[in-house]
Amino acid sequence: MELISPILSSQNPDGGWPYIRGSSWTEPTVYALLAQLAVQPDGASFERGLNWLRRQQRPDGGWAPQPAVAQSTWVTSLVALLPADKIGAVGHDAAVAWLLRQTGEESGWVYRLRQRLLGYSVGEELSHSGWPWFPGTAAWVTPTSLAVLALEKAVRRNRQPLLTERIAQGKEFLLARQCADGGWNHGSSRALGYDGNSYPETTGVALLALHGSRSPKLGKALAAAERHWRDCRSAEAAGWLFLGLQAHARQPQTVVAPSPYRGVRDSSLWILVQAAAQGRNFFLGDPA
């Protein structure tokens, strides 16, 4: 796969990867490692990348987006998508434990009580716990989808009830945030009485997280995803749409990105798309 060469050549001397250029960040580093798993890993590069990640784990078990940031965030879900035997079982368990401690502020009882006291309705969209991008804020579609995918991998190693409960809650959260057009945007499906429009990338990642779900809402969601697929102008968005549609047995005919790859994340994602097209989906399992 020719996509892997630019990824390998953009690895930083410290072992991590930048988004395009510059310092190492957690997100592109995880994607570069997943992409290497999907093709033949370059032993030295892969090990240096893993070592960079291992060094970045914070005492609370989570990961920060990049070393200059002193706060564990949503990127912990991405690290937990890596096989536990690669990142280390102890570190992986700590990442999962960190994820289980996170929830959107809006689903907490303090916020819900306050809303009720102020006379605001606490609708369905606030009754399920999702995951925030950054601790102490509300839950959104992308971090919730990635956390669900990470916990579904974790539950295969450890069937603790809290894991399955949070996965179910996360999926309910996603279904509750579906836009009127059937897809998903960042997570604000309706504001001030106006319906929000869905985006291709969030529609794709939400559908991927909802694989195996049986909801009457999914038919409309898949139709929206197919609409987005036809008009999509972003390699990243198309990658997620492909994975989301494929997870529901609606794999698109073509496996071609509609725009240039904009750095390590896009190139890696498309390696993972091509692997999924060949029956090895690294978001839904750890294929050998």
Next chain:
Amino acid sequence: MSRTLDRRSLVTGSVAALAAAGCSVRRSAAPPPAVSILRAPEYGPGLYAEVRRVLEMHRLNVRGKRVVLKPNLVEFEPQSAINTHPMFVHATLEAFRAMGAAEVRIAEGPGHRRNTLDLADAAGYFQAIPNFEDIFTDLNLDEVSLTRLRGGYSRLDSLYLPNTALRCDLLVSLPKLKTHHWTGATLSMKNLFGLVPGGVYGWPKNVLHWAGIHECIADLHVAFPRQFALVDGIVGMEGNGPIQGTPRRAGVLVAGRDVVAVDATCCRIMGIDPLKIGYLRLVAGEDTLAESHIQQIGEPVAGVTHSFELLPQFRAFRLRS
């Protein structure tokens, strides 16, 4: 999602009030801020000269300086009035280069869409601006520094902010003239939300909403003291802005070193009372926002006022003539 009134809020609120009062006193002693309004009928070849003219009115000295242009880039739709128009951004880039700036970069960190370069491409920036990728910084993924917020308006003590914006000599806010469904109006000050890195805080940058939208706008305003505002008011947006509203032709460029005065003037052009906009009230007193306090250059406000449609909850914001 407004915050509870705790002790810190009271303290910071008092500090903010004192700061605002101090600011007003200082401002009243200083010459009134100059805001220029220039008629610009369309996004056509003439726009390049119009942008140069409006900047010349302010005698900016940017020779040898690093300038960062911060447009408002939100959605993939080039035909809508959501994004700052790419030709307007290019005209500004060319004007600052012609004025002798050592470096002019374009930088933005969209609030909802993560694939910034795809968004910029779809919005027409790659086509309108030669070598766009070489001079663009995605502020969502820029190197960051933890920055103490000295404004004290929000409950945030600090924010990670992008080094490209922190280290430039002049930050030029290039917003679109739009109504906003949470704040009433989004202009050069609200445009600074795009400086907050999504790579750290996510998409949307929800930490700002929990800490108070108006208060965070005020904090960001204080955090970036070297600013200039140049507003794309050729076609703005009314109604349910900043994304789902309706395009509204206003045919103006509005510019100034004092971004508060620029935003107050833009509000008047949209038929909105600036005294009703929360973040303007936080950073400026009534006297500072008064039309009589602002030295208008070029077209008078009254000559270019358009009554932008407002959502029902903002109808009380309508400027009384």
